[in-house]
Amino acid sequence: MSTFILSKTQRSKPLLLCNGLNYTIDKTTDDKIYWKYEFARTLKCKGRVHTNSLNTIISHETNNHNHLGNAVSSEIRIFEEKIRDRTINYNESTQTIIDNCLTNLSDSTVLFCIYFGLFFFVSILLVSIQ
Known part of the structure; x- marks a missing residue:
C-alpha cells in the first residue's frame, strides 16, 4: 500500500496527503475512516482512500481519479x-x-x-x- 502523511487544512480539519493527492474525511466508523479527494465535488473525482481508525494503515485505495496528482x-x-x-x-x-x-x-x-x-x-x- 501507499505511504501517506497526515496534515491539517486551513480550518484545522484532518488532511491526508498520499501520492501527490490531498484527501479530506468523508465519513468515519468505529474501525475505518473514509477519505475523499479534496476537490471531489468541483472536479467530479471518484478517488477515495480508506484507513483504519488510528490512521496508521491504508486499507483500500481507489485510483478512479480523472486528473493527475501533484x-x-x-x-x-x-x-x-x-x-x-x-x-x-x-x-x-x-x-x-x-x-x-x-x-x-x-x-x-x-x-x-x-x-x-x-x-x-x-x-x-x-x-x-x-
Whole structure:
C-alpha cells in the first residue's frame, strides 16, 4: 500500500496527503475512516482512500481519479502548515519563520513557489497573523 502523511487544512480539519493527492474525511466508523479527494465535488473525482481508525494503515485505495496528482502541491500544504504552526507557537520574525520552514523543501517546490509568487503571499499571511 501507499505511504501517506497526515496534515491539517486551513480550518484545522484532518488532511491526508498520499501520492501527490490531498484527501479530506468523508465519513468515519468505529474501525475505518473514509477519505475523499479534496476537490471531489468541483472536479467530479471518484478517488477515495480508506484507513483504519488510528490512521496508521491504508486499507483500500481507489485510483478512479480523472486528473493527475501533484507532489509539489502536497509539499506546499506541509510548508503552509509549518508556517501557521511557527507563527502561532513561536515569537520569531517573518524572515526567520520562512527560513526555518524552507528547510527540506525540494528544489522543484522552491522554484514553483518563486515562480508563482507564493513567498510574497506567505509573508503577507504572516504579517496579518502576527
